[in-house]
Amino acid sequence: MTxxxxxxxxxxxxxxPSRLRVVDESDLHAGHAGNTGGGESHFRVEISAPAFAGMSRIARHRAVHAALGADLVGRIHALALHIEG
Structure with missing residues (x-):
C-alpha cells in the first residue's frame, strides 16, 4: 500500500469526509531536504468533514495527525493540511 x-x-x-484529496507533491521538492528521490515524502491533504466543525485550526491539525498515527507521520517529511468543518 502506498x-x-x-x-x-x-x-x-x-x-x-465529504471531501478528501491527497496529493503526493514529492516531485515538486526534488533536491530539497527530506526528499530522497523515491517520492512519498511531501503531501498536501485537503479534507472536509462535519467532525471538524467548531474546532480550532490547531485542534483540526492535531486530530488529523492523531488519526494518521505517529508511525505514518514519522515517514512523511512534509504534510500540508487544508481542513474544513
Missing amino acids: VTDEINTKLTEAFG
Whole structure:
C-alpha cells in the first residue's frame, strides 16, 4: 500500500469526509531536504468533514495527525493540511 493510500484509508475511517484529496507533491521538492528521490515524502491533504466543525485550526491539525498515527507521520517529511468543518 502506498503512503497516499494509507493516508486516504486512515482519514476516511476516522472522519468519513465529504471531501478528501491527497496529493503526493514529492516531485515538486526534488533536491530539497527530506526528499530522497523515491517520492512519498511531501503531501498536501485537503479534507472536509462535519467532525471538524467548531474546532480550532490547531485542534483540526492535531486530530488529523492523531488519526494518521505517529508511525505514518514519522515517514512523511512534509504534510500540508487544508481542513474544513
